[in-house]
Amino acid sequence: MLGNFSYHNATKLYFGDDSLQYLNEELPKYGKTVQLIYGGGSVKRNGIYDAVVEILKANGKTVVEDAGVMPNPTVEKLREGVRIARENHVDLLLAMGGGSCCDYAKAVSVSVHCDDDPWEKYYVRFEEPDCEIVPVACILTMAGTGSEMNAGAVITNHEQKLKIGHVFGEEVMPKFSILNPKFTFSLPKRQMVAGIYDIFNHICEQYFSGEDDNTSDYLAEALMRSVVHSSLIAVENPEDYEARSNIMWSATWALNTLISRGKSTDWMVHMLGQAVGAVTDATHGMTLAAVSLPYYRTIMPYGEKKFARFATEVWRVNPEGKSDRELAEAGLEALENWMKQIGVAMNITELGASEDVIEDIADATIILDGGYKVLTRDEVVRILRESL
Structure with missing residues (x-):
């Protein structure tokens, strides 16, 4: 660290x-x-x-x-x-x-x-x-x-x-x-899965930064695996106490500052998602889900080794015969498949955004410098368009 x-x-x-x-x-x-x-x-x-x-x-x-x-x-x-x-x-x-x-x-x-x-x-x-x-x-x-x-x-x-x-x-x-x-049992399913993705992305925001051998990253990987495992159970049976308790406990530890220790952290998915929310008033977790994949595919080449690790340690992708780039892409594909499986928003169009408000969303996006790539405004606009 x-x-x-x-x-x-x-x-x-x-x-x-x-x-x-x-x-x-x-x-x-x-x-x-x-x-x-x-x-x-x-x-x-x-x-x-x-x-x-x-x-x-x-x-x-x-x-x-x-x-x-x-x-x-x-x-x-x-x-x-x-x-x-x-x-x-x-x-x-x-x-x-x-x-x-x-x-x-x-x-x-x-x-x-x-x-x-x-x-x-x-x-x-x-x-x-x-x-x-x-x-x-x-x-x-x-x-x-x-x-x-x-x-x-x-x-x-x-x-x-x-x-x-x-x-x-x-x-x-x-x-x-x-x-x-x-x-939490009485929550509508859409609210439940929005919360689940919020948890997962909180962890990602702290995970996708730095290249050192950091204990915080090992904790983050365990939390992400727990969230994925419990989410699939909770989607099928929202009143499974063990799954819901694990989700609740993971949510707390995802953002009580523990796993950010020794990290620079990113938070650009949140900046993009919150800007979408400011314009559309859409549910927070859904705005994060809708912009995540275009953002991660933009920054992945600059943090390729961490994205490759994400694939093997979180999604258990077999690394045999694969380059870091191939592993990184497979990890993002696994993330996308899980997101579809639990039912989060996959684009900002379904949240009420359109080409007409892209510039407004870009204007509302605060650009941070903690992750693998500091975005330009043009890149922000491109990511938002890819999120439509």
Whole structure:
């Protein structure tokens, strides 16, 4: 491993089908007023909402409702959440849902006691919080983003056609997160597989960089194999507890910064996918899937040995008689076959994009330099066209 790094993860996790009971242990550590954050109401239909509210009331908490968090949380919703938190002097932000709810809660947490507009401060100027931060906790109902154990918060500005993530410091990470795999059983299949691809791509973003012998890469390969194996089971039987629990646990470790240690990391698939999402408002995991293969085929010649390793170590492609280029191409073919098998989006056309918006998506794409190839704008446009 090359370079120097530090590692500290401040989030406490409670995992398993009895994990919700541990909310009773954590709530006494916080003040009286809890802002309960959730999305479109599925948590009410499946009974999770009632169970959580019952525990909150049993612990003497005043519950302030903050419903309607959308799959790609908007700057307008963020400002609404900040207003709710300020007016009610909340002591804890409890996000109940998937990554969007968790991301949103973190964005609210750093904005409540700051006078600046949160979009300008955190997503345009990329400043760090210089004010009191309201603590965040998560009850996860969808596996994918890893937001339950990291400090990232992605917000969408439709007016500016931008979708931007800010990774804050460890003080913004959830204080605790509750992960019950059974809470993910009621997800529609399309949401489940979008989350699965999000997990897989988080790992790829950290894997496809560097050429050193890095322990993080070995961890990444094991996680990818686990995701592939469990995904095929879950697609056939969404209520297979073992498969769903492995997917949930892999999602957390895919993006809690562990496998990025000693790595430069890439993240261009996310930059492309988030730009597609900013223009189309499509589901995050699906936008990643739709742009992945054209991007990887563009950068593969510059990281050929790692792509060849990806083929042999993740997909078990037989290397006998094959060059690195042939192995690399076989690995991407195996990735494509798996993506089709689980049913993710294979192009941005099915997500609502067309040739007419390619330039807008390119304008919204932030170009990073951590991977094997720094893209030009022309290459961004070409990849997007190949993704149609």
